[in-house]
Amino acid sequence: MVTMDTYPIQIGGVTRHVPLHEPFPGVRIPLVDFLGDIEFVRAVMGELVPKMPDDADLIVTVETSSIPLAHELAAARDLNYIVVRKRRRPYMIDPIIQEVESLTLGAGEVLWLDRRYTERILNKNVVLVMDVVASGGTMRALERVVHRAGGKVAARMAGFHQGNGAEGILTAGELPLL
Amino acid sequence: MVTMDTYPIQIGGVTRHVPLHEPFPGVRIPLVDFLGDIEFVRAVMGELVPKMPDDADLIVTVETSSIPLAHELAAARDLNYIVVRKRRRPYMIDPIIQEVESLTLGAGEVLWLDRRYTERILNKNVVLVMDVVASGGTMRALERVVHRAGGKVAARMAGFHQGNGAEGILTAGELPLL
Structure with missing residues (x-):
């Protein structure tokens, strides 16, 4: 019989028993799923909204x-948002291309932002949003973009921080390394 | 001076003047952007909700x-949804792997669904949802998953249909080939 350990995540009155993933031998991390679970995402959102700056103009994720x-x-804040891509899309013209610095990955991930979005970002107060931050490398690359x-x-x-790389990042909760 | 032609998209009282993309010489398509534009997405949603079957259990996109x-x-319907991926994720175990049949692309795209989601789909009435359908190949692959x-x-x-490959697909509007 296959059994799968789970870990309980509680946030704003919502509990999820999430599976554990073992990215390296001996290290297990809770696998939080923001895709498809509206009740959970809204609970995380409810924790983060009061921490958002009043003068935020735009969200970038x-x-x-x-x-x-x-x-x-x-x-919740009646803002628009921009999604930076991890793959070049066929319609992109003169995109901003930003490598993610990573200590663990040999081949660095690359972020792509089509040039037509830059005029929406120029001189704006931007809130960067991610689901889970671990080393913080992707967040730093997003900031650079x-x-x-x-x-x-x-x-x-x-939404959550995991590990030691999230100085200055506002979160709704912590995820353990098990 | 660089000028960019735009095309007006109207849906449920919301108008967007979207840029045109030329995927092949002589063919231009309106570049509808569902990412980041909540007002537009909700307008499309408002057109589609009345067309959803009453017995829908789950959305898959x-x-x-x-x-x-x-x-x-x-x-809007108080359902959960599942997001099929276009890249294998590190945590996937025994995923469903489904190639997208394409007439135009040499290297076929591949869809990935982690096995742990299949129990949520089993015996359920599923509504497939995409933003834009052109040839219908991705929709057929999603159906196969x-x-x-x-x-x-x-x-x-x-949300929209573009071209001739969308028999039996319920949409909020049509996009022209220009």
Whole structure:
């Protein structure tokens, strides 16, 4: 019989027993799922909304699993959001291309932002939003994209933080390394 | 001076002047953007909700740009949704792997669904949701994923249809080839 350990995540009155993933031998992390679980995403959103700066103009996030949280945060504050991509899309013209610095990955991930979005970011107070931050490398790359597009980073927010790389990131909760 | 032609999209009282993309010489298509535009996504959702079957249990979509529409449709009907991936994720165990048949692409795209989601699909009435359907190849692959997971397809829905490949797909509007 196959059994799967789970870990309980509680946030704003909502509990999820999530599966554990073992990215390296001996390290297990709870696998939080923001895609498809509206009740859970809204609970996380409810914790983060009061922490958002009053002068936020725009949310910038990165595909894929952070999209529902960015969507709900934007809806709650009547803002728009921009999704930075992890693959070049065929319609992109002169995109901003930003490598993610990573200590663990050999081949670095690359972020892509179509140039037509930069005018929406220019001189705006931007809130960066991700679902889970671990090393913080993707968040730093996202910040660099916003700076290169002429925007100001008003806050860096994540649903959860995991590990030691999230100084200055506002979160709704912590995830353990088990 | 660079000028960019735009095309007006009207849906449920919301108008967007979207840029045109030229995927092949001589063919231009309006570039509808569901990512980041909540007002537009909700307008499309408002057109589609009345067309959803009453006995729908679950929404299944595919990343990335269809996620906000699936999210809003699911929220409107108090359903959950599942996002089929276009890249294998590290945590996937024994995933369903489904190639997308395409007439135009040499290297076929591949859809991935982690096995742990299949129990949520088994015997359920599933509504497939995409943002834009052109040839219909991705929609057919999505349907195959649901069948392989033991689900029934109750409806196939898309924000917009473009071209001639969308028989039997319920949409909110048409996009022209220009």
